[in-house]
Amino acid sequence: MEGTELAPESADAFAAKLNGWDPRNRKPWVHFCVTPRAVKVWREENELAERELMREGRWLV
Structure with missing residues (x-):
């Protein structure tokens, strides 16, 4: 899915784990959910x- 389509709570958790690095503020990116x-x-x-x-x-x- 496109990073901009990621649920806000998931994107916030992602950014928190990476010490504030938030790819939502950058060029388009892809989010993979691995099971x-x-x-x-x-x-x-x-x-x-x-x-x-x-x-x-x-x-x-």
Whole structure:
């Protein structure tokens, strides 16, 4: 969606998280809302097995 179409409360929250940087005052921009379907975490390769936190959009933890 175009940034100018973003709900004011969402745009205000976005700007607050970025210490006041507000793209609504700039050239046209696009806002993406991302919904993760899977989340995996690890520090090293030996931890890769069974590190799923989300699968098919459902939290496992």
